[in-house]
Amino acid sequence: EDKVVQSPLSLVVHEGDTVTLNCSYEVTNFRSLLWYKQEKKAPTFLFMLTSSGIEKKSGRLSSILDKKELFSILNITATQTGDSAIYLCAVGRAPLYDMRFGAGTRLTVKP
């Protein structure tokens, strides 16, 4: 059975801290791994990863995929209160690109 497991489930840090969020997966017909940020409503796209070892960066956020060990990490440096959200990991499967989501990591950044 396909599964996507995120850890930790919740995390509380202070502004300026660096956090690492984890996502491991066992999914047939792996196509890509995506990270989303969810604040109050709909998830918003952060990154898509398809190749091992290639880091994707956007400002203070970065992510990397290890297809051999079947995991990805999302790093956030110099956290800000606006980073408080649920971070979702999802794996897209071939051929029809249906996605399996993890339960999410709830990040709270305190001033």
Added chain:
Amino acid sequence: NAGVTQTPKFRVLKTGQSMTLLCAQDMNHEYMYWYRQDPGMGLRLIHYSVGEGTTAKGEVPDGYNVSRLKKQNFLLGLESAAPSQTSVYFCASRDDYRANNEQFFGPGTRLTVL
């Protein structure tokens, strides 16, 4: 360009009632999806469609039906609502011609079944 929209935003049903949730997208996307999100469980795929007139089951299809009569619309139906269907429902769409298979999400519908 409104993206993905969902109707209604909120709804309260009694057990046994039926309703239809409407998802509409104006991006000419082929693929559309319905998810439900429950606390601590992330998003779970209910049904999806790879084009007009097609539908397929996802992880948790029981108790739901869908239809994709027009490319821009994807309807989710509950024939006889149950309290276990209390959830937040998200619709999403994607373009099959993009190398990046990012899905674009609607704002969600909060459904409570009493």
